[in-house]
Amino acid sequence: MPPDFIYLASQSPRRRELLNQLGVHHELLLAGPDEDAESLEAERPGESPTAYVQRVTALKLDAAVRRLKARGLPTAPVLCADTTVAKGRILYGKPSDAADAARMLRELAGSTHRVLTAVALQHGKKRFAALSVSRVTFAPLSRRGLADYIASGESMGKAGAYAVQGRAAGFITHISGSYSGIMGLPACETAQLLRAAGFLR
Numbered sequence: 777m778p779p780d781f782i783y784l785a786s787q788s789p790r791r792r793e794l795l796n797q798l799g800v801h802h803e804l805l806l807a808g809p810d811e812d813a814e815s816l817e818a819e820r821p822g823e824s825p826t827a828y829v830q831r832v833t834a835l836k837l838d839a840a841v842r843r844l845k846a847r848g849l850p851t852a853p854v855l856c857a858d859t860t861v862a863k864g865r866i867l868y869g870k871p872s873d874a875a876d877a878a879r880m881l882r883e884l885a886g887s888t889h890r891v892l893t894a895v896a897l898q899h900g901k902k903r904f905a906a907l908s909v910s911r912v913t914f915a916p917l918s919r920r921g922l923a924d925y926i927a928s929g930e931s932m933g934k935a936g937a938y939a940v941q942g943r944a945a946g947f948i949t950h951i952s953g954s955y956s957g958i959m960g961l962p963a964c965e966t967a968q969l970l971r972a973a974g975f976l977r
Contacts, residue, residue, distance in 0.1 A: 785840035861936030910953025
């Protein structure tokens with residue numbers, strides 16, 4: 777019998793929500809205390825945003841597959857994703873603190889940036905990958921508006937220091953691409969990978 781669930785190697789509650797939206801039963805496969813998961817997201821000098829997000833996602837999937845084997849868990853497809861924000865070749869990952877979040881948002885305000893989400897799935901020895909690229913335009917941000925948003929705490933843990941599904945919607949003037957991809961897991965591309973792996977019809 778084929779597995780009736782997949783493993784999601786991500787702590788993101790938004791990715792869980794999007795898998796639930798697709799009707800995909802999943803179990804979490806998270807890094808243990810002995811794993812340095814943050815180091816996988818280290819940037820390389822001169823690396824393009826596309827190359828970066830695809831490389832990091834592949835590294836996350838490699839680590840998750842090793843984790844699955846080491847823990848002796850039942851075999852099932854393993855899904856990983858990574859999201860980054862880019863303006864030109866400048867990457868905007870997760871802010872280190874409130875000041876870093878404010879810097880990012882000031883640089884993104886009043887302009888258009890890209891949101892890149894790479895998805896990778898391993899089922900047995902087969903690996904499938906996809907990339908979603910969307911464009912998001914921000915209105916200019918007032919000093920008070922920026923301060924209020926930072927104070928809400930929503931920036932922390934988010935690529936580009938904002939959550940499209942949260943309060944940040946109030947300063948997004950235009951979106952081109954995948955809304956779910958901007959959230960962190962492009963629903964269409966993910967469903968296509970699951971179909972290619974024979975998990976979804």
